[in-house]
Amino acid sequence: MSETGRLADTVTTTDVEHWVQALAAATGPDEQPERIDLLRALERLTCAAAGLQAQVTADFAAEQRRAAADAGVARERRDRGIASQIALARRESPHRGGIHLGLATALAAELPHTLGALRGGWITEWRATQIARETACLSIEDRAEIDRKLASDPERLEKMSDNDTVASARQMAYQADKQVWVRRKAKAHTERRVSIRPAPDTMAYVTALLPMAEGVACHAALAAAAASATATGDERTRGQIMADTLVARIIAAAIDDTAAPVSPVRVHLTVSDRTLFGSRDETAHVRGYGPIPADVARELVHAAATSGVAELRRVYTRPDTGAVVAMDRNTRLFPASLAELIRLRDPVCRTPWCDAPVRHIDHIHPAADGGPTTLENGQGLCEACNYAKQAPGWVAESINSPDGRHRVRITTPTGHTHHSLAPPAPRPAVA
Known part of the structure; x- marks a missing residue:
């Protein structure tokens, strides 16, 4: 920043670090009106920073793709590893990195007015995401026209609520292309899934994203079961009955002889x-x-x-640190027992800030380059992170850790390094 307080044409990391330090050491005003004014100004600053992040992300991705093309990488593989680098830089999961990459690419290439509103601090990153999402199924020309109509006047867009923005973008999209809803529905159906995440107090959220008809039917069936049970005097709440019925119908024993047998479920x-x-x-x-x-x-x-279904298996760890004891194997594929040991050591994907389930047992030093099939050279990764690691310029290596816990050093194509440390296994406290 210059002495006049104006920003240079190019913002550097040093500039941003100075602003961060200044904000960290600053105090707010004493008067209430000025506090509200500062909150508004800081919100605009946050939005403008998100806009610059989007522009930098788009520029980085474009250069990475050009470099991959010059290196002869197949078109379908040129994006590999880009989202992961963005995620590591933003301290987020690769999934979130992919979302940031998709939004930045759309804003820079097809929604310039929306990007301008974001960079000017008029709208939030979420508002820009809504516009990009509601116009995603349109042609480039129709998308550009809606971007012009909706976002060319940033002050007007600023005054719109999130719901107003979605409704306006959706109506304009439908007027531009009546078949957009057909394509949106088809795309949405491909994204059906079931996910799980921890909840407080040893509970868990199991979420199903379903087509509307099936989702409503599932909820109606559970509601009907709750109403029936309540009518017979069941003292559980409606929500408790619905939850218990869901569990019973998925994993409990078959209700009658004609029902299909329930597959056993293993909890590790x-x-x-x-x-x-x-x-x-x-x-x-x-x-x-x-x-x-x-x-x-x-x-x-x-x-x-x-119930006679318990299976006890011993896993040996160091008593001082909880580091899992090594097991050597010479095979190309990880044997089931060794893969299971790695999954016990790595409960989620080992990439920093990625909490996705482990899908692949990966050779840290690639087997094709002579990497051994051992506990030290193995790590649990999600599918996306394993594919990102295969992109040119990525290097992963197992390094010694003073406490004996498994540590991996990741070097991205830009030369940035990140460390992944395996969590300690449960162990008794020192007496």
Whole structure:
């Protein structure tokens, strides 16, 4: 920043670091009106920063694609690793990195007025995302026309609520192309899925994204079951009955002889021996969920053992750090037992800030280059991160850690390094 307070044409990392330090050391005004004015100004600054992030992201991606093309990389593989680099820079998951990349590309290439409104601090990044999402199924020409109509006057766009923005963009899209809803519906149907994420107090959110008709039918069936149970005097709440019915219809035993048998479901619980047998109360770990209290872990094991479905397998760790003990293998593919050990050590994808489930057991040093099939050279990755690692310029290596825990150093094509440290396995506390 110059002495006059004006920004240079090119903003550098040093400039931004100075602003961050200034904001971190600053205090707000004493008067209430000035505090509101400052909140408004800081919000505009946040939006403008998001706009510059989008522009820089688009420029970075374009240069990466050009470099890949010059190197002879096939067109369908030129984007590999770009979203992951963006995610690491923004300290977010690769999934979020892909969203940022998609938005930046759309804004820079097809929605210049929306990008201008964002860079001017008139709209939020979320508002820009809404406009991009509602026009995604249109032709480039129709999208550009809606961008002009909706965002060429940023002050007017600023006064619109999120709902108004979505409604306006959606109506303009329909007027531009009556078949847009058909394409949107077809695309939405391909995105149906079921996901899980932890909830407080050893609960979990299991979410299903379904086509509207099926989703409404599922909810109606559960609601009908709740109404029927309530009518017979069931004292559970409506929500409790619906949740219990969902579980029973998916994983419980068949209700009658004609129903299809229920497939067994394995829950991977890692717990120290002293906790399991009651002398300690350290947390245990459930794959796909996270840490759980010791008493809950013991209840799960007891229930499984009582039903005759418990399977106990020993995993050896260092008592001081919880680092999993090595297991050597010489095969190209990870044997089931070794892959299972890696999954116990790596409960989620090892890429920093990625919490996706492990889908691939990856050779850190590629097997094609002589990398061994060992615990030290293995890591759990999600599918996207494993593919990103295969892009030119990415280097991953296992390095020694003072506490014995598994550590991986990741170097991106731009030379930036990130470290991934395996979480410690549950172990007894030192007496």
